[in-house]
Amino acid sequence: MTRRRTAAAAALLALLLPLPLAAAGTAAAGTPAAGTAAAADSPSAAERSRPAVQLPRPTGRFAVGREDLHLVDRSRTDPWAGSGPRELMVTMRYPARRDTGSAARYLTREEARLLLVDRGLDQAIPVETLAGTASASRTGARPVAGRHPLVVLSPGFTVHRATLTALAEDLASRGYVVAAVDHAHESVGTAFPGGRVLTCLACDKAEETGMRAVSDNRARDVSFLLDRLTGPHPAWRHAGLIDPGRIAMAGHSIGGASAIAAMAADPRIRAGVNMDGGNATPVPANGLGGRPFLLLGAQQRGPGGNATWDRDWPLLDGWKRWITFDGSDHFTFSDFPAIGEQLGLNDPETPLPGARSVELTRRYVGAFLDRHLRGESRPVLDGPSAGAPEVRFHAP
DSSP states (O other): OOOOOOOHHHHHHHHHHOOOHHOOOOEEEEOOOHHHHTSSSSSHHHHHHHOOOOOOOSSSSSSEEEEEEEEEEEEEEEETTTSSSEEEEEEEEEEOOTTEEEESSSOOOHHHHHHHTTOOOEEESOHHHHHHBOOOEEETOOOOOEEEEEEEEEETTTEEEEEEHHHHHHHEEEEETEEEEEESSBBBBEEEEETEEEETTTTHHHHOOOOOHHHHHEEEEEHHHHHHHHHSSSSSTTTTGEEEEEEEEETTHHHHHHHHHHHHHHOOOOOEEEEEEEOSOOOOOTTTOOEEEEEEOOOOOOOSSSSSHHHGGGGGGEEEEEETTOOOOOOGGGHHHHHHTTOOOOTTTOOOOOHHHHHHHHHHHHHHHHHEEEEEEEEOOOOOOOTTTTEEEOOO
């Protein structure tokens, strides 16, 4: 890059930029995760006393409950480790009653440390600052009775499921159950039960297998997750909240691309959202059975902006939109811009403010889900509006 950046902007880019590739059974006891992952849910008294970075508050009328699950698929060998069963860590969020539960932390200390080291920010940002990011999630909160649509969220390659917290919390506050998934060995650090922190074995192996192996494998993860959440012996104690006839998947980067792979493999997923991910797994030649799909991308640079989206757009055979945000970049659709903005790490080449990034992502993803899982009219999806001048609708 030839243009010089400020030190703060460079630091933000270190946090936001993915590794090169990112550009492109049974439950364990069927209970909340034990060991490191569960013990770190609640911040210590010392950490609660520190000033915290605050994610934007959810917009819905419900409080947000949270519970972590550790799921083990003993029918599959982990493709990255080459041994042992396939494991998932899942954060369930759900509409909850206010004034119940206790505050949940954003990341464990070790998860936060590994993320900061990976981005070269471990000397610039204290581990406690990132780990203690304040959010609306409450562990042990009493759920709001009823049957709610389920949304599965899959994060970008190398990053933790927590990076989609602002979106997950907003959906839960508006009456959705949300399952955010960490796929084992696909982040730089995820805490699992028994004091284990699994690192990114896939980061090296995907250079040989290609990113389609990642998205296809995540599709299998999601089908297993749906089995464990909606099957006859569910792994989650509040599984009765889920309406199995109203399921969608959304994801960021390769997580968004995986929504296509998952929909192609599993007809239970009625709608999908890809937030700025190249389609490593193409849309099948016969489409997605008329199911709706939203492509939500960063600011387009040049005609088309994304070659795989150009390729696959004609094959999306249901309701579809291709929407981009001016002044955005790859990680606009995650929590990172909102966190970086509060730390004074602003990137002049991505002028869309962090809080606005969260607001727009919530608005358009939420409207899409309302329309296709609840049958509600959402005119914001029909075209440009005066209240969102940054938003562009494309018809390749």
